[in-house]
Amino acid sequence: MRIACLAALIWVAQAAVAVAFDAEDHVDYPASPETAVLRVISTADQSVFEPILLAFQARNPGLSVQYTITSTTELMRAIQDEDAVFDLAISSAMDLQTKLANDGFARRFSPTVADGLPSWAIWRDQLFAFTQEPAVLLVSDADFPPGTEPRSREALIATLRENPDRFRGRVGTYDVRTSGFGYLMATQDSRNSEAFWRLMEVMGRLDAQLYCCSGAMIRDVAAGDLALAYNVLGSYAAAQQAEVDGFRIVELDDYVNVMLRTALIPTTAENVDGAQKMVTFLLSLQRQPDVTTAAGLPAIDPASFQANTALRPIRFGPGLLVFLDQLRRQNFLRNWEGSLVQE
Amino acid sequence: MTPQGSIRRRLFFQLAGVAAVLSLTFFFVVRSVAERAAEGTQDEILAASATAIADSLRSENGGVTLDLPYSALSMLGSVSEDRVFYRVTADGKTLTGYDDLPLPTGGRQTGQTIVETLTYRGDELRAVSVLRPLGSFSAQQDVVVTVAQTREGLEAISRRITATATAVGGGFFLLATALSLWAARTALAPLERLTGAVTRRGPKDLRPVDAIAPAELVPLVTALNGFMSRLRASLLRTEDFIAEAAHRVRTPLATVRAQAEVTHRKLNKPEHKQAIREMIRAIDESSRSAGQMLDHAMVTFRTDSMDRDALDLSALTRETCSQLVPTADLKDISITTDCGPDPVPFEGDRILLQAALLNILDNAIKYSPADSHISVSLRTREDLILSVADEGRGFDDLDLPRLANRYQRGSNTGDIVGSGLGLTIASDVAGAHGGRLIIAQNPKGVGACVSLVLPH
Numbered sequence: 001m002r003i004a005c006l007a008a009l010i011w012v013a014q015a016a017v018a019v020a021f022d023a024e025d026h027v028d029y030p031a032s033p034e035t036a037v038l039r040v041i042s043t044a045d046q047s048v049f050e051p052i053l054l055a056f057q058a059r060n061p062g063l064s065v066q067y068t069i070t071s072t073t074e075l076m077r078a079i080q081d082e083d084a085v086f087d088l089a090i091s092s093a094m095d096l097q098t099k100l101a102n103d104g105f106a107r108r109f110s111p112t113v114a115d116g117l118p119s120w121a122i123w124r125d126q127l128f129a130f131t132q133e134p135a136v137l138l139v140s141d142a143d144f145p146p147g148t149e150p151r152s153r154e155a156l157i158a159t160l161r162e163n164p165d166r167f168r169g170r171v172g173t174y175d176v177r178t179s180g181f182g183y184l185m186a187t188q189d190s191r192n193s194e195a196f197w198r199l200m201e202v203m204g205r206l207d208a209q210l211y212c213c214s215g216a217m218i219r220d221v222a223a224g225d226l227a228l229a230y231n232v233l234g235s236y237a238a239a240q241q242a243e244v245d246g247f248r249i250v251e252l253d254d255y256v257n258v259m260l261r262t263a264l265i266p267t268t269a270e271n272v273d274g275a276q277k278m279v280t281f282l283l284s285l286q287r288q289p290d291v292t293t294a295a296g297l298p299a300i301d302p303a304s305f306q307a308n309t310a311l312r313p314i315r316f317g318p319g320l321l322v323f324l325d326q327l328r329r330q331n332f333l334r335n336w337e338g339s340l341v342q343e
Numbered sequence: 344m345t346p347q348g349s350i351r352r353r354l355f356f357q358l359a360g361v362a363a364v365l366s367l368t369f370f371f372v373v374r375s376v377a378e379r380a381a382e383g384t385q386d387e388i389l390a391a392s393a394t395a396i397a398d399s400l401r402s403e404n405g406g407v408t409l410d411l412p413y414s415a416l417s418m419l420g421s422v423s424e425d426r427v428f429y430r431v432t433a434d435g436k437t438l439t440g441y442d443d444l445p446l447p448t449g450g451r452q453t454g455q456t457i458v459e460t461l462t463y464r465g466d467e468l469r470a471v472s473v474l475r476p477l478g479s480f481s482a483q484q485d486v487v488v489t490v491a492q493t494r495e496g497l498e499a500i501s502r503r504i505t506a507t508a509t510a511v512g513g514g515f516f517l518l519a520t521a522l523s524l525w526a527a528r529t530a531l532a533p534l535e536r537l538t539g540a541v542t543r544r545g546p547k548d549l550r551p552v553d554a555i556a557p558a559e560l561v562p563l564v565t566a567l568n569g570f571m572s573r574l575r576a577s578l579l580r581t582e583d584f585i586a587e588a589a590h591r592v593r594t595p596l597a598t599v600r601a602q603a604e605v606t607h608r609k610l611n612k613p614e615h616k617q618a619i620r621e622m623i624r625a626i627d628e629s630s631r632s633a634g635q636m637l638d639h640a641m642v643t644f645r646t647d648s649m650d651r652d653a654l655d656l657s658a659l660t661r662e663t664c665s666q667l668v669p670t671a672d673l674k675d676i677s678i679t680t681d682c683g684p685d686p687v688p689f690e691g692d693r694i695l696l697q698a699a700l701l702n703i704l705d706n707a708i709k710y711s712p713a714d715s716h717i718s719v720s721l722r723t724r725e726d727l728i729l730s731v732a733d734e735g736r737g738f739d740d741l742d743l744p745r746l747a748n749r750y751q752r753g754s755n756t757g758d759i760v761g762s763g764l765g766l767t768i769a770s771d772v773a774g775a776h777g778g779r780l781i782i783a784q785n786p787k788g789v790g791a792c793v794s795l796v797l798p799h
Contacts, residue, residue: 102426124426317416317417318416321416321427322411325439327409327411
């Protein structure tokens, strides 16, 4: 025990020296006896990812897992600019992960793919998608009795326009200037539909509240402070719904952007073998419903896309680099601010 | 004759060699054309992407700005999963994109599209740059849009093309080789037909070859036919000559001998009678020698084109012996033949066998003393053995193998005149029938025993 504490202390000290990026938290899952260490950097909260890590560890005894939690942009910085040593990088920011792979920061690995895993779940044998998480509309039960919630963006715009007084100051969405997920969803929206900019205009006129995270939006909608919140991470909302009442999740009928949570093995990885085992394990989540239920992360399920054609998984590819372009981002944010932040 | 190479093999290897060269050429042509096409496709997509970016350039407040079109980069992802890099510079200053991406080194004429292959971050890239002037005439800026992509997709295509080209080229080569084999065989079929037509002929068939031959073989067939006609004429002449010579030599000798005998009877003085007897003896020897030489010539000639008649050796032996009974009687020599009761079937040349037996018997009679016995026996063992045993002076042991050679006579022939051809003839005949001549001492005591050993 003393040795373990000492080891943890040394590791924390090392981490403090080596890691200049802004880590939110470290969690250590030591194995005894320990044969190898797997260093994971991730944007998913400990509560979300712990069931997956424990299930993985149960299958690979002897493998200690050091789990570092950070934001999407900090993860990008850690891998791209600081050469931080991690064996696996897991992020919800598909665009940033794509850029990391495109710019040559990822190792190649050809996993033995589970049956039924769609081909778009793996890009260049470097990016491995293992969850599908939709961006959804949250409505509070108080403002929208069952059956009255808008089913499409056009209906949402109409509802907001018709009742400006009822919704003033009570609609929320991501602040895309600070949230990577918010930015990704907003840019995909702008690509998918002209209604997006009109919606932003309307929300801007209604004095929309801007959030950093899905958690806060869920809390405020559940409390009734917000009548609705747009582009909330559906997987978190579904997990919260079990604990908190007062809100409903609406998947709009016109289209639903679906984010894929991805893993990549950085070129700096030291325990490549462990990382490949983890990737293989993550790609097999579809066959382990108990783990995904505990984590609240829906595994990739091709059948769901056939059942609901409005679901649009965001595709990997150089297209995702477009909105990371400096000029394009500036222009996009200027437009977004012009629409939404009407001082 | 040892063959000097094979036309068929040479033809086959030459055709196969041509096929190999063609297959290789095919392989390289297909690969280079297909790879150029694939390369061209990538270049075109890169150019389209760079053009799309250049088209969305606009000047704003005296500067240049750009809203990177989504399709400009997403189109690059539609063909392969290659990595994409881009850079936009205005007057040499990076506007956006990867600011360490090398600028095009080619000409700097505006409106130009420059295609390059370069190395960036350790990978080979294909880069297309578009040069555009932008802004008002007074404040014009040269904008360079570069879009680059790794070539992994191209390599994958190249590997696929190479595999396909290899398979097709290999298949083509195998097919062509099989066809070469067939072609070589077909081309030589007339030659084989001709060979067959000539080989199947009987020994006496010297008619012209009339097999249908292709133009290339006509001179050969013509030459062959010419040669055969000359051979036929020559053989006919030889045959005629032998018959003619036998006739021309024997007839005058017979006349001279008859005259000598008549003269012998008319003369009274013993010394004159003696001289005439000497003369008759010399005439006899000459006649015999001439006969044997002709026999030998005939045997040599016939063995080249022997008959294979089915005959009864037993009957032939008795018949031949009876021919010589009168000659034997002159010396009071008795000839017994022991051939068994059954016919002995044998395939061979009647005339040759008769000549052989006649010569052996003639020898036996010549070297036997008066009032002795010659026994002729035909036995069927593993081989047919026709033996003639006499009670004459026999042979010296040392001489035996030599005696069958031409003009070789035994050392103990002494006063008896001979040509040394008799056993040679017998030996040649035995050899022509696949057998041999055995010369030995008479196992029953004095005398010689000469056996013709003939295989069944």
